[in-house]
Amino acid sequence: MKKPVFIPLFLAFLVLFILVIIPDRWIESLIPKNRISQAATELNPVMFQGKYIQQKMLEDDRYLPIYGSSELARLDRFHPSNYFQEVHEGFTPFLVGRGGTESLIHFLNFSEHMDQLKDKKIVFVLSPQWFNPQGADESHFVPNYSSLQGYDFAFNKQVDPEVKKRAIKRLLTYSSVKNDPILSTLYKAEITNDPWIKREASALRPAAVVYRHLLAKKDLYYSLAGWFSRHRDLTPKVRNKSWDQLAQEAEHYGAKRATNNHFYISNSQYNKIKGFLPSLKNKDLKRSYGESKEYGDFQLVLDVLKQSGAKPLFISVPVNGHYYDYTGFPKEGRAAYYSRIKQQIEADGFQVADFSDHEYDPYFMKDTIHIGWKGWVYTDRAIKEFYEGSDQNLAMMNF
Structure with a gap:
C-alpha cells in the first residue's frame, strides 16, 4: 500500500518545530567548552557571520581579536596566531575575517558586540585594495553579509x-539588503519621514x-555542530629570538x-600570474586609492569603535x-591612501602601526597584495607592544 505523501512533509515540519522551540540555554549547554579555542x-564564515562564538570570545580576556580579510588565512610560521602560541605571551589571537570582509561588514559585526567591546583591545588589519573608488562591490559584500547582524x-x-x-x-x-522586503522596510523607516513607510515598518x-x-x-545550532581545521605552520623556530633575528630569519625563509621572480613573492603565487603577466604591464596607470567610498x-x-569604548x-x-x-x-x-588613512585613524585618537615605508622591503609581502613572512614579524612586534600597553614604545617604534 502506498504511503501518504504528506507524512514525510509532516515529519519534517515536526522536527523543525521541535528545533525551534528548544530553549536557547539548552543548546548553549551542549556546545563544547573548547569551541571558542577551536x-x-x-x-569559519559561520562564526563571524554569527553572534554566539564571538560574544563568548570577547567576554574572555585570554583572547585578542584580530580583524581583517584574506591575509589572516596566510598561516605561516611568523603569523601572529603561530608566533604567539610559540612564545606564550599570555593571550591567544582570535582571527575574524576572510577575503572580501571589508569595512562595512566589520562595522555590522562591531555593532553586534558593542557591549563586549568596552575597554577591549583589538587589532584591525587594513588592506589598501579595499579603497578602490567604488569601495566594496556586490561580489565582496554579499558573501560576507550576515542576515542575523543585519536584523x-x-x-x-x-x-x-x-x-x-x-x-x-x-x-x-x-x-x-534592499531585496529583503522586511529588513529594507525597517531600514527605510529609520531614514525617512514618510508616514506610510513608518506604518508599514x-x-x-x-x-x-x-x-x-x-x-x-540557527547560529546556536551552527555553533554546536562543529568546525573544520585549517593547516598551520607551527615549526617552533621563533622562540628566544630578538626582533632583528626574527626579521632576518623571515627574510631567509622568504x-x-x-x-x-623579481617581485619577491612566493614561487607558487608567481606561477599563478606569470602566464598573463605581460597583460598586466602598465594596466593601472590612472589608478589611485586616495578617493574611495x-x-x-x-x-x-x-565611529562605532569609539562609541563602544x-x-x-x-x-x-x-x-x-x-x-x-x-x-x-x-x-x-x-x-595618498597611506597619508589619508593614517590621518583618519589618528583623528579619532586611535593607534596605527604604519608599514607604508616597506613597499620595497623584500619578503615583507608574500604575494602581490598580502602581508607575509617579514611583514608578520613587524606585525607581531607591534601587537606585542600594543598588548603590553606600551603606547610610547609603539609610537617610537621604527616601523
Whole structure:
C-alpha cells in the first residue's frame, strides 16, 4: 500500500518545530567548552557571520581579536596566531575575517558586540585594495553579509542615530539588503519621514522579531555542530629570538620560497600570474586609492569603535611596490591612501602601526597584495607592544 505523501512533509515540519522551540540555554549547554579555542584560527564564515562564538570570545580576556580579510588565512610560521602560541605571551589571537570582509561588514559585526567591546583591545588589519573608488562591490559584500547582524542592527538602539542612518543608506545600496522586503522596510523607516513607510515598518516588526529569533537559533545550532581545521605552520623556530633575528630569519625563509621572480613573492603565487603577466604591464596607470567610498565605510568602523569604548590597534599594510610599479599604479595614488588613512585613524585618537615605508622591503609581502613572512614579524612586534600597553614604545617604534 502506498504511503501518504504528506507524512514525510509532516515529519519534517515536526522536527523543525521541535528545533525551534528548544530553549536557547539548552543548546548553549551542549556546545563544547573548547569551541571558542577551536574557532580561533579556523576563519569559519559561520562564526563571524554569527553572534554566539564571538560574544563568548570577547567576554574572555585570554583572547585578542584580530580583524581583517584574506591575509589572516596566510598561516605561516611568523603569523601572529603561530608566533604567539610559540612564545606564550599570555593571550591567544582570535582571527575574524576572510577575503572580501571589508569595512562595512566589520562595522555590522562591531555593532553586534558593542557591549563586549568596552575597554577591549583589538587589532584591525587594513588592506589598501579595499579603497578602490567604488569601495566594496556586490561580489565582496554579499558573501560576507550576515542576515542575523543585519536584523540585529535594525533593532540596535545603542549605535549613535546619525551613524546608524549613514550606515543604513550605504547598506541599502546592496542587493542582499534592499531585496529583503522586511529588513529594507525597517531600514527605510529609520531614514525617512514618510508616514506610510513608518506604518508599514510597524506592521512588519513582529515578523522581523520572529525571523531574527530564528536566525539567532540557527547560529546556536551552527555553533554546536562543529568546525573544520585549517593547516598551520607551527615549526617552533621563533622562540628566544630578538626582533632583528626574527626579521632576518623571515627574510631567509622568504628568499627560499621566492626564487623565480623579481617581485619577491612566493614561487607558487608567481606561477599563478606569470602566464598573463605581460597583460598586466602598465594596466593601472590612472589608478589611485586616495578617493574611495570605503573611507566613509571605514569611518563607520571608527565611529562605532569609539562609541563602544574599544581600544584598537590598526595595522596599515603596504602594497608590493615592485609589482605595483610593474602595473604602473602611480606612487602618488598609493601615498595618498597611506597619508589619508593614517590621518583618519589618528583623528579619532586611535593607534596605527604604519608599514607604508616597506613597499620595497623584500619578503615583507608574500604575494602581490598580502602581508607575509617579514611583514608578520613587524606585525607581531607591534601587537606585542600594543598588548603590553606600551603606547610610547609603539609610537617610537621604527616601523
